[in-house]
Amino acid sequence: MFEWFDSDVLLQQLLLGLSNGMIIALIALGYTMVYGIIELINFAHGDLFMLGSFLALTLVGVAMNCGIVDPELMGASSHWWLLGTLVLVCGVFCGGLNLCIDHFAYKPLRRASKLSQLVAAIGVSFIIVNVGLFWGGLPMDILGGGGAAAAPKDFPHLVSDTNLLGEESFVVMTWNDVVIFVVTIPLMIALTLFVKFTKLGMAMRATAQHATAARLMGVDVNKVIAATFAIGGFLGGAASVLYANYNSTVSFQMGFRAGMDAFTAAVLGGIGSLPGAMLGGLLIGLVRAMSDQYVGSEWTNVVVFSLLVLILIFRPTGLLGLKQREKV
Amino acid sequence: MSQSPSTVHRPAGLLSRGQCILFGALLALPLLELVFDLGISAPTRFVLGFAIVGIGLNVVVGFTGLLHLGIAAFMAIGAYAFAILTCTIYPFQIGFWPGLLAALLIGAVAGAFLGAPTLRLRGDYLAIVTLGFGEIVQDLLKNLELITKGTQGINPLPTPWFFGATFASDTPKSWYFLYLGILLACTMLVRNLEHSRIGRQWFAVREDELAARCMAIRPDRVKLTALAVGAGLAAVGGALLASLISSTGEPGNYDFQISILALCIVIVGGIGSLTGVIVGALVMVGMNSILLPMLGQKLQQAGIGTTTSVYLAPDNYKYLLFGLALVLMMRFKPKGIVAAKEEDH
Numbered sequence: 001m002f003e004w005f006d007s008d009v010l011l012q013q014l015l016l017g018l019s020n021g022m023i024i025a026l027i028a029l030g031y032t033m034v035y036g037i038i039e040l041i042n043f044a045h046g047d048l049f050m051l052g053s054f055l056a057l058t059l060v061g062v063a064m065n066c067g068i069v070d071p072e073l074m075g076a077s078s079h080w081w082l083l084g085t086l087v088l089v090c091g092v093f094c095g096g097l098n099l100c101i102d103h104f105a106y107k108p109l110r111r112a113s114k115l116s117q118l119v120a121a122i123g124v125s126f127i128i129v130n131v132g133l134f135w136g137g138l139p140m141d142i143l144g145g146g147g148a149a150a151a152p153k154d155f156p157h158l159v160s161d162t163n164l165l166g167e168e169s170f171v172v173m174t175w176n177d178v179v180i181f182v183v184t185i186p187l188m189i190a191l192t193l194f195v196k197f198t199k200l201g202m203a204m205r206a207t208a209q210h211a212t213a214a215r216l217m218g219v220d221v222n223k224v225i226a227a228t229f230a231i232g233g234f235l236g237g238a239a240s241v242l243y244a245n246y247n248s249t250v251s252f253q254m255g256f257r258a259g260m261d262a263f264t265a266a267v268l269g270g271i272g273s274l275p276g277a278m279l280g281g282l283l284i285g286l287v288r289a290m291s292d293q294y295v296g297s298e299w300t301n302v303v304v305f306s307l308l309v310l311i312l313i314f315r316p317t318g319l320l321g322l323k324q325r326e327k328v
Numbered sequence: 329m330s331q332s333p334s335t336v337h338r339p340a341g342l343l344s345r346g347q348c349i350l351f352g353a354l355l356a357l358p359l360l361e362l363v364f365d366l367g368i369s370a371p372t373r374f375v376l377g378f379a380i381v382g383i384g385l386n387v388v389v390g391f392t393g394l395l396h397l398g399i400a401a402f403m404a405i406g407a408y409a410f411a412i413l414t415c416t417i418y419p420f421q422i423g424f425w426p427g428l429l430a431a432l433l434i435g436a437v438a439g440a441f442l443g444a445p446t447l448r449l450r451g452d453y454l455a456i457v458t459l460g461f462g463e464i465v466q467d468l469l470k471n472l473e474l475i476t477k478g479t480q481g482i483n484p485l486p487t488p489w490f491f492g493a494t495f496a497s498d499t500p501k502s503w504y505f506l507y508l509g510i511l512l513a514c515t516m517l518v519r520n521l522e523h524s525r526i527g528r529q530w531f532a533v534r535e536d537e538l539a540a541r542c543m544a545i546r547p548d549r550v551k552l553t554a555l556a557v558g559a560g561l562a563a564v565g566g567a568l569l570a571s572l573i574s575s576t577g578e579p580g581n582y583d584f585q586i587s588i589l590a591l592c593i594v595i596v597g598g599i600g601s602l603t604g605v606i607v608g609a610l611v612m613v614g615m616n617s618i619l620l621p622m623l624g625q626k627l628q629q630a631g632i633g634t635t636t637s638v639y640l641a642p643d644n645y646k647y648l649l650f651g652l653a654l655v656l657m658m659r660f661k662p663k664g665i666v667a668a669k670e671e672d673h
Binding site for chain 2: 039041105108109112114115116117118119120122123124125126127128129130131133134136137148149150256260263267298299301302305306308309312313316
């Protein structure tokens, strides 16, 4: 009846959508946390994510050249420890960088209008894109990747490519899919517990609700904001390694797309809400995968952006966002 | 609107003093070329085109206080409307001036079309919607190949004519004066709007939407006019720029970077000040289209290969310059090089 409809294809796209969706969700958490605290669309977050993946690529290249890992075995066997280290290192790198960006670019503008903060964030985003371009100009054939500075760079699979569902199965699921869930789900649980049960998490929720009131209650608001940027950056950095490993390519311009997907996810879920960002990320991943398959990949960005515009117009509080929502 | 009506400043002439000086300087620029062989009047035409886009964006961002991140979409709409109505491969071929007028109207309608459903959004959400619109328009132009020729772009486009005289690519100077005239007309138009009822309503909405509403101003309608005027002018700028290179270029040319270039023009020049915006266009586009390519050429002549290393091509510092311009202006000079006079409003 439907020749184009094939349950195997659908399953494959579902898996692809879920995997990419988990990554988008991780980035979206960074947007939603910052927005929840200081109502700033941290435009540079997507580009920070891009920089994280460049660091990961460089580190993998260095590891290959120092003989720590064998380039021949990339994709054939799994390097769990390498992946774990990269997630940690890139997470810390992006977290630290986000902290610095907040300190130098946004903090002086805290009392300025919201729009001037947004303009500053766009400026930071452009600066980071240029850093990414120059990073790509480093001798990447030694450091991994190769090609011209502006060209997209290949990222090796750090874990095994063998199909977990058996060789003859049409649907391909590899450890590269599994590892995304293995990393993102614990991170999300840890974040939720952190925000719910620790003192700093409580301070975050208080600041999100009312910064002045929180300050009167003895919360060091600046410290809370800094911590938010650091945590958001860490999640973005972790996502960047997963993204590079899963999609096998990184480019200095990918931050814009990834950032817009993640922001759309955050808005879809209800900006300021943590479970909202996770749900939104999954949905955006699925929408992208389905649109790639059934609408045509050249229309996917139109679909996602139209979705963003429609949500903002008809339900600006998102799916899980409430008027009296608990932010961060 | 903090002043009482009696202190509302009325413009004395068609142009303010700053604008007179600026246009005088721009008029004298090609004369400079008679003495020094700089060859800058040709690339300065791009500055004039972008200045018109900047003036349009300034109506939205500067006068009405709405952050617009997708102005390039309206440049694209203007350029493509102009191209489809004038290019020889289409049946319309209505000529340069009717084409330009059509670009203005189509751009304004498109601006109103975007504005109508989005006006109730909060400031930062509106910014994101305009950004999304910019991306959607790019992809639409790319994908609707039957109409837009996809990534090829539409060419050739007609050159302007003026009272019997046509402009060819070898007469950049007369072309320059024509564009300067159009820029002057746009400046006077917006200056008149600024000091009319609708301009005061824009400022009122920017300063305090609630207070404006109490004064029986309908913010939705006021914002809509600002978006339409801004989009219309941006479309004119886009059409003029396309006419310069005789092609719309590929849809990917009207990307986020161009929207941000236009935003930089407004913010660096002086948000809310027409003189400032033209100065901003001179600074930003001058850097982008004249200084950086010139520097690259000089480097190449000096034997420093620009093709081998990404760091030696001045063009690659563009993002950095735009970004630094935005961050530093916000931090240290949020009013721009030419600050808008408060008492004007």
